[in-house]
Amino acid sequence: MSQTVDRALSILPLLAQGPANLEQVADRLGVHKSTALRLLRTLHEHGMVYRQADQRYRLGARLFALAQEAVENLDVRDIAHPHLVALNEKVGHTVHLAVYEENEVLYIDKVESRYPVRMYSRIGKPVAITVAAVAKLLLADLPEPERRAVAERLDYPQYTARSTPDATAFLAELAKVREQGWATDLGGHEESINCIGAPIRGADGRLVAAMSVSAPNVVVSAEELLALLPLVRRTADAISREYSGNDPVRTPQDHKEAR
Amino acid sequence: MSQTVDRALSILPLLAQGPANLEQVADRLGVHKSTALRLLRTLHEHGMVYRQADQRYRLGARLFALAQEAVENLDVRDIAHPHLVALNEKVGHTVHLAVYEENEVLYIDKVESRYPVRMYSRIGKPVAITVAAVAKLLLADLPEPERRAVAERLDYPQYTARSTPDATAFLAELAKVREQGWATDLGGHEESINCIGAPIRGADGRLVAAMSVSAPNVVVSAEELLALLPLVRRTADAISREYSGNDPVRTPQDHKEAR
DNA sequence: TTTCTTGTTGCAACATCTGCAACGCCCATT
DNA sequence: AATGGGCGTTGCAGATGTTGCAACAAGAAA
Numbered sequence: 001m002s003q004t005v006d007r008a009l010s011i012l013p014l015l016a017q018g019p020a021n022l023e024q025v026a027d028r029l030g031v032h033k034s035t036a037l038r039l040l041r042t043l044h045e046h047g048m049v050y051r052q053a054d055q056r057y058r059l060g061a062r063l064f065a066l067a068q069e070a071v072e073n074l075d076v077r078d079i080a081h082p083h084l085v086a087l088n089e090k091v092g093h094t095v096h097l098a099v100y101e102e103n104e105v106l107y108i109d110k111v112e113s114r115y116p117v118r119m120y121s122r123i124g125k126p127v128a129i130t131v132a133a134v135a136k137l138l139l140a141d142l143p144e145p146e147r148r149a150v151a152e153r154l155d156y157p158q159y160t161a162r163s164t165p166d167a168t169a170f171l172a173e174l175a176k177v178r179e180q181g182w183a184t185d186l187g188g189h190e191e192s193i194n195c196i197g198a199p200i201r202g203a204d205g206r207l208v209a210a211m212s213v214s215a216p217n218v219v220v221s222a223e224e225l226l227a228l229l230p231l232v233r234r235t236a237d238a239i240s241r242e243y244s245g246n247d248p249v250r251t252p253q254d255h256k257e258a259r
Numbered sequence: 260m261s262q263t264v265d266r267a268l269s270i271l272p273l274l275a276q277g278p279a280n281l282e283q284v285a286d287r288l289g290v291h292k293s294t295a296l297r298l299l300r301t302l303h304e305h306g307m308v309y310r311q312a313d314q315r316y317r318l319g320a321r322l323f324a325l326a327q328e329a330v331e332n333l334d335v336r337d338i339a340h341p342h343l344v345a346l347n348e349k350v351g352h353t354v355h356l357a358v359y360e361e362n363e364v365l366y367i368d369k370v371e372s373r374y375p376v377r378m379y380s381r382i383g384k385p386v387a388i389t390v391a392a393v394a395k396l397l398l399a400d401l402p403e404p405e406r407r408a409v410a411e412r413l414d415y416p417q418y419t420a421r422s423t424p425d426a427t428a429f430l431a432e433l434a435k436v437r438e439q440g441w442a443t444d445l446g447g448h449e450e451s452i453n454c455i456g457a458p459i460r461g462a463d464g465r466l467v468a469a470m471s472v473s474a475p476n477v478v479v480s481a482e483e484l485l486a487l488l489p490l491v492r493r494t495a496d497a498i499s500r501e502y503s504g505n506d507p508v509r510t511p512q513d514h515k516e517a518r
Numbered sequence: 519t520t521t522c523t524t525g526t527t528g529c530a531a532c533a534t535c536t537g538c539a540a541c542g543c544c545c546a547t548t
Numbered sequence: 549a550a551t552g553g554g555c556g557t558t559g560c561a562g563a564t565g566t567t568g569c570a571a572c573a574a575g576a577a578a
Contacts, residue, residue: 001297001300001301001304002263002267002297002298002300002301002565002566003535003564003565003566004261004263004264004534004535004536004565004566005263005264005267005298005301005302006301006304006305008261008264008267008268009267009301009302009305009307010305012305012325013321013325016325016328016329021555021556022555022556022557023554023555023556031536031537032536032537032538033537033555033556033557034536034537034538034556034557034558035535035536035537037556037557037558038260038261038535038536039261039264041260041261042260042261042264042265042268043264043268045260045265046265046268046269046271047361048268050360050361055555055556058329059325059328059329060329060360060361061329061360061361061363061365062272063322063325063326063329064326064327064329064365065365065385066271066272066275066318066322066326067318067322067323067326067327068326069272069275069276070274070275070317070318070322070323071323073275073276073277074317079311082312203320203323203324204323204327242311242312244320245306245309245317245318245319245320245323261534261535262533262534262535262566263534263535263565263566263567280524280525281524281525281526282523282524282525290567290568291567291568291569292524292525292526292568293525293526293527293567293568293569294566294567294568296525296526297566297567314524314525519578520577520578521576521577521578522575522576522577522578523574523575523576523577524573524574524575524576525572525573525574525575526571526572526573526574527570527571527572527573528569528570528571528572529568529569529570530567530568530569531566531567531568531569532565532566532567533565533566533567534563534564534565534566534567535562535563535564535565535566536561536562536563536564536565537560537561537562538559538560538561539558539559539560540557540558540559541556541557541558541559542555542556542557542558543554543555543556543557544553544554544555544556545552545553545554545555546551546552546553546554547550547551547552547553548549548550548551548552
């Protein structure tokens with residue numbers, strides 16, 4: 001749409017491959033040296049490119065400062081909430097959103113079941129970390145040494161007969177969760193409540209949050225709840241996509257062709 | 260230099276603060292809606308901005324990908340990382356790696372403390388330039404006129420009672436740092452956190468980066484931390500040697516494993 | 519329904535960008 | 549020291565791309 005900006009932005013992926021001097025940039029852009037120079041100057045003023053000692057250009061610091069700032073200001077909740085509501089309207093059960101932070105898993109959003117039977121959970125409250133589906137998902141994503149360290153540091157309260165008994169069992173469960181990409185809690189926290197969860201990932205593939213659908217088995221059986229799994233996973237994936245901004249990203253070579 | 264590109268790039272930091280709609284962007288940019296629209300479209304085609312469900316714009320995935328590459332291209336990081344990890348394993352405290360670029364000092368790598376007490380810092384984030392040990396080291400290495408110019412241009416926020424008060428004090432501190440070849444920050448940024456740093460030099464003797472070890476004084480006193488200085492300096496020297504390729508390179512295979 | 523708000527498009531005026539050619543600087547070669 | 553080549557930089561005139569306007573479209577609110 002805007003030729004000048006288009007050209008300027010095309011410089012960035014080019015420099016991402018490695019440092020380049022003015023002439024190389026001009027050539028690969030298909031413009032005159034002086035044009036490339038002016039574009040690079042503008043990029044430079046904004047800190048998007050950096051000029052190293054040998055006068056060659058490479059990507060600049062502001063790029064990751066920007067990315068960093070954006071990530072900090074990005075709230076999963078904002079993005080997830082409408083999806084959670086939509087899911088809740090479809091299935092009727094309670095929907096949770098949780099994040100991992102400093103050895104804890106916290107609920108950060110919740111859409112109440114439309115059925116009168118409610119469960120005990122609250123936004124901001126730590127999750128029952130050894131049994132909840134969202135906790136399993138979030139912990140399963142930790143790098144191996146930390147995962148093990150956390151698992152061994154935890155207490156394993158026997159809420160019910162189905163609660164995770166100890167670190168060994170928990171680590172095995174985490175491995176399974178990691179493998180299959182989803183998690184359950186079948187009566188592990190409260191005897192009569194089942195729960196299925198799915199992961200929400202950021203652009204780098206790491207988990208940023210996890211969501212779950214919970215229902216007491218007086219309303220639906222565990223099997224019926226599990227039938228909702230594809231729906232829950234699709235929702236989680238939709239949130240992931242929106243969160244990481246992957247949606248309509250074109251491949252770099254599309255640009256030249258489209259011009 | 261280039262108005263169009265200048266405007267387009269000005270949109271990015273604006274969106275980094277949070278999502279904005281067309282009109283907000285146009286207003287804050289001081290241009291007509293249609294102009295802003297075209298700029299945003301161009302940014303969009305390059306994946307630099309993303310349009311969320313509510314039509315508002317935010318920074319896009321490609322920006323993050325580029326930022327990622329930018330960080331990876333800073334190759335001191337590749338070499339330093341294994342050393343930083345090793346040091347962290349030995350002392351347990353948080354280890355930072357930082358570079359100077361365009362009047363800023365940026366963290367480009369960090370290995371977290373194994374203690375639960377963590378400090379507020381993040382890769383890609385600008386360092387508190389007037390107090391941080393790594394900043395003192397990097398600025399002390401600038402040629403005299405530039406060093407003075409930068410020092411006088413800076414603000415001197417009084418984070419704590421021990422923060423560097425003004426340019427004069429800062430220049431004196433830099434002279435000392437230059438002299439002794441290492442630097443400290445004793446409660447200058449956060450009252451309870453101390454920090455010791457050492458320089459990493461390229462083949463030409465100029466600084467290419469600086470590293471530091473930080474610890475809250477609830478864990479170790481300033482004196483205990485200072486006792487680690489020889490170790491920190493040895494680590495920095497090892498990185499310098501490997502980076503400048505002067506010495507028998509230690510363990511080439513470490514890189515692949517650590518990355 | 520009407521009324522507002524917000525995003526989008528076509529267009530004519532013109533400001534901005536472009537490519538050129540000449541210049542200057544630095545380094546390598548003689 | 550002088551010469552020559554490589555590369556970055558600058559001023560300029562022409563023209564291309566960009567701008568702001570005003571009108572339109574679409575959706576939300578009243």
